[in-house]
Amino acid sequence: MECAGKGRGSRCIGPAIRRCGRCGAVAYCSADHQIKHWNDHKDECKRFEQQMKRIDALYEFPFTFSEEAVQLCQKQVSRCSFLSKRDIHKVGMWLYECPCGEAATSYDYSRLNDSWVLPRISCPCSEPLSPITKRLHSWKDYYDWRCIPLHSPAALLLHWPLTISYAMEVAGLEPLTPEFGDTLRIHYLGPEKELLQLSVFAELLALFPGVTIHIELVGPRIPEEMDGESIDLSSYAKCLQMDCVCKYSSKDVNRGVYSDKRPRLALKLWRGLYHDCYKAITENYHPHLIIAPNAGIAAYSSWLPTIELIKKINVPAIFSDFCEEACHLGASCLSCVIGHPITFPIQLNPFRQPIAIEDTALFLPCYSNCFLYGV
Template sequence: MECAGKGRGNRCIGPARRRCGRCGAVAYCSASHQLLHWSDHKDECERLEEQMKHVDVLNDFPFTFSEESTVQVCEKQESRCSFLSKRGVHRVGMWMYECCCGLSVASFDCASTGRSTDEGWNLPSILCPCSEPSFQISKHLCSWKNYFDWRSIPLHSPVALLLHWPLTIYYATQVAGLRSFNSKISDKLCIHYLGPEKELLQLSVFGELLALFPGVKVDIELIGPEIPQHRNGEMINLCSYAHCADTDCICKSSSENFSSSTGMIKSSAVTLRLHKGFYHDRYGDIAKDSVPHLIIAPNAGIAAYSSWLSTIELIREINVPAVFSDYCEEACHLAASCISTITGHPPKLPIQLNPFRQPMVVEDSALFLPCYSNCFLFGM
């Protein structure tokens, strides 16, 4: 962890081991850097102190590996690499970008060329959702335990590390008030998905939306600057679920999981389209064919990027429900302040914990507060 006072006064004299005595969320290399940083930290200290009281709630998952993927990774007794290695999925297929060494293997741009990577689960069928569920959802799923029971997956399976993407979409439609089992708004759901990054190498995991939205045609427009130029305009049909590693599984006899084209799209329950650029620049063209029911921005980092200003103004103008997520409550608080400044109103959807956050803590985060991908939700 970096010294919170880095760049102030003299250079850091060593590791950041001196934690704030009140909140315990930030650390410093020396007393002098702590004093220099106080003018900034004093406004956030009480807030961070309150957030630190809920660490146990953040780390609360139903999985048999929960302590290993939360506390032990935080305390560097384990790493994401060692966790994945123990389960035979380190640096393979969709798991490639779940650790730091995987990120260094190849850039998103190079790895996505020609879909050279294996897009299956690389797990036996008993550990992953590679085929139709045995029965449709009869009530809203509200926890990982609900989901794993429904899909008959054992709680030692690591698939939630990837399934947090489609499950967060599913949950976002609930908190935005779009989906009801008693009253379906339509047989089509159009989502504008902002700022995808490593999801671009995990797209087959979105095949799980086939089960989460039965009988609904789901169209997702993925828009962001990280989309490679050669994939701009690409259309992808998800006709089945991501495949397991068993050679004789029924999932191998189903239709191909991916088909891409620049022409006509085949009939499919889930369609993805990729658009390079910022949402406020691309919206006009995209909306000609795809008016959203919902806007989703995972791990948005609104307070960190000035480009969000124009996008927030656009979302206010088009008046479509928008759900954002971020890695920790503090990031959401800063984002909510930005939204209030831009729009003149606080977010309509208050900051809340996402039950479908990724169940593995982010390594080397900027705070001692545990951070998880898609950890908290809030929205306009």
Template structure:
């Protein structure tokens, strides 16, 4: 099952799209700020690139126009960004920087890429800046396992916050939308019942970017899928060359800032299924490059239950086309 999600709703005004005419003989002259007047789904750096791309774009412009009319509906995807946790931003009463600054997490650890003044994901040395801490007190973050197992599927952020006993003003949704999007995609794909029957869940995660600085948040999948070993292959050009082929095991939850919290004890922090006693865990494996180039090698170990692309922006990134073709015909 393949799911494509665009998790950039809160960032559309903060970052430019890739020029849809990129790589057509001449270099881009700047940011892609010139959108197609009809569909608004693709952008260009110049008039010349827009003209050169038209012969390809005209075939899909009408379809994209219809999709863009549903943008408000698409923005209601339940586990992208929490309105409760970002209320001041959504109502334009403050900036992302001020939101983070008032909570003491501006430019810190996993939050480093969460505003426009922070380091860009492309410029980061992930080995140096990767963090396993929320930089928040334990009352505001899920630094330990859940006190009880879910009895029904989560439908929105409010239900998640209540389950994890965290107040709605906590900013954790800004980072947890990565694992919660996986959780929701499992539901959409009709795989929820499967997770109670298998011991290993295999996911191909395409196009990771700033998630590479926030890997510790994927530890929350232990609480969402108790008793299941979650194996995630992260594939994309943003993977640093020195991490290509690397494996990373996550047995703990991201830590809080309180020194006396038992989340610092690995023996107490390992997640176990309350029914079977089996240990949950998350294994990440990194692959540098495009999915269509690496697919054959990756599936030698096992086929995925789910292929997901949280940062896809497929309509505006021509580099995704070969990947789509490989998914359709594989």
């Protein structure tokens, strides 16, 4: 944890262990830095205090590893140890789920990682046993429907497609209505680690049965060699078991080649900023939904022209972020640009990733896709 008063005149004299007595969300190396930082902190302090009172809700997960997740949030264990304990450290789609994986110098984008590296019982590697008949409101609902035991870490990756599904609900969008026909079109802004986990998006086939889904992934982190690439996901990511039905299910993932049969889930990658790519992306159609996971709107000035574009095209746009404060700042930026309050208020995402992000700037717990809001 970095001293919140760093750079206020004198050097930091040690670790930041002196927490604000009112909010408890920020820490300082000394009383001197705390005093010098007060003019900047006083406006946010009460807001932080209220957010800290709500953090117990962030810890509410049904998993058998939920206690470990809290320990990780309190920095008693690490992501690396959590993954190593389950034999999924730095392998397959799990590569980018810990700091040492993120620090890898190169990634192999030449082929899609399509394995869970989990036993069959622990992951959704094939069609669901029963069609989805009701809205899912929690990880427990989802795990029960997919017949996955609560010790499975699959939710650490499944938060990507489940957040898309929940964003549709937040925006009040229903596929298979006259508005959509049988095709759902989504613009997905700012992908990063998802680029090594694209196979997990195949779960949308189960979440939206009978719907053809087109997702345009747009962002500056897409490698040049992947720019313009099309990926047809027609089967689920596979499990470890060699005799599982997932090994013999419909054809494997095709990259850049579509069959004569209309694809169920088509991904296309666009390198660049959304406002620069928009005309090319929408040459033939417009999206039903825009989603920007872990957006960090307040942190990047490049969002300004994108928000102005979203205001013009008048399409529901859902943003997520790692903590409530980031969403508060992002919502303030949105409101300033669009000229009115946000349409979809800040709310906790029940399908947030169930273990916390390490090395955060505040004592507020941070989870990938933690809170949602939008216009």
